[in-house]
Amino acid sequence: MPVSVPSVVVHADADVLAKAVAARLITRLVDVQSAKGSASLVLTGGGVGLATLAEVAASPARAAVDWRRLDVWWGDERFLPTGDPERNETGARRALLDHVDLDPERVRPMAGPDSGLTAEEAAERYAEELRRAARPEDHGPVPSFDVLLLGMGPDGHVASLFPEMPSLYEERPVVAVHGSPKPPPTRISLTLPAITAAREVWVVAAGAEKSGAVRMALSDAGPMQVPAAGARGRQRTLFLLDRQAASKIPPALIRPASP
Numbered sequence: 001m002p003v004s005v006p007s008v009v010v011h012a013d014a015d016v017l018a019k020a021v022a023a024r025l026i027t028r029l030v031d032v033q034s035a036k037g038s039a040s041l042v043l044t045g046g047g048v049g050l051a052t053l054a055e056v057a058a059s060p061a062r063a064a065v066d067w068r069r070l071d072v073w074w075g076d077e078r079f080l081p082t083g084d085p086e087r088n089e090t091g092a093r094r095a096l097l098d099h100v101d102l103d104p105e106r107v108r109p110m111a112g113p114d115s116g117l118t119a120e121e122a123a124e125r126y127a128e129e130l131r132r133a134a135r136p137e138d139h140g141p142v143p144s145f146d147v148l149l150l151g152m153g154p155d156g157h158v159a160s161l162f163p164e165m166p167s168l169y170e171e172r173p174v175v176a177v178h179g180s181p182k183p184p185p186t187r188i189s190l191t192l193p194a195i196t197a198a199r200e201v202w203v204v205a206a207g208a209e210k211s212g213a214v215r216m217a218l219s220d221a222g223p224m225q226v227p228a229a230g231a232r233g234r235q236r237t238l239f240l241l242d243r244q245a246a247s248k249i250p251p252a253l254i255r256p257a258s259p
């Protein structure tokens with residue numbers, strides 16, 4: 001599947017970054033809904049991802065989004081019971097989803113152990129949900145998500161795809177992850193084939209501890225070594241960073257967006 005070359009946008013700090021990504025997301029959702037009636041969004045966990053959702057909730061412009069016509073998916077989930085504070089779903093509901101008028105049928109969390117499923121079964125169930133939502137024009141087993149958000153770890157992991165782990169070699173769209181170096185150890189994650197089916201992939205990262213992985217993800221590192229190097233959208237890839245996370249990118253590659 002063809003993928004897009006990343007564009008880099010740098011903001012002054014993590015707070016401006018979250019606000020700017022929130023504004024960008026609202027605008028993108030409004031544009032997509034104006035063009036085709038509905039939109040699909042894949043959420044991420046992690047501090048920056050959730051801060052972005054909180055800024056969407058805080059924005060008066062959120063009223064411009066038709067939340068009833070938004071499909072919400074997750075890029076990964078910690079395999080914990082529904083309502084567990086460590087679940088990405090719990091964080092997203094607290095930050096945004098509980099504050100807007102979504103169609104609950106169109107919000108699709110990944111199952112936890114309270115479903116009675118194993119992590120493998122939960123991954124297969126999610127893959128089936130994605131298959132059912134895919135349309136012929138998506139040319140694959142998952143929908144062409146309009147925006148797929150990804151945080152990124154200091155090791156370059158995105159979703160729950162960690163360097164050198166078997167999940168990076170997966171062809172299936174959703175996998176169970178065991179032994180995650182970032183707790184909790186058991187997770188469910190979209191794989192790179194599912195991520196790269198998205199029309200737009202936005203990698204959002206802040207902090208000096210991410211700067212090395214950002215540089216590698218934008219240079220010639222491979223996705224097995226730096227999973228973020230495989231985070232590419234079919235039409236557009238954005239690396240939305242604060243100055244600290246962007247501090248090791250060759251200057252020729254970036255023009256700071258914030259003064």
Ligand SMILES: O=C(O)[C@H](O)[C@@H](O)[C@H](O)[C@H](O)COP(=O)(O)O
Binds near residue numbers: 078152158
């Ligand atoms: O389940 C998770 O933890 C996230 O999906 C993970 O991929 C996260 O986005 C990164 O680890 C960045 O997290 P921070 O933004 O908190 O550094």
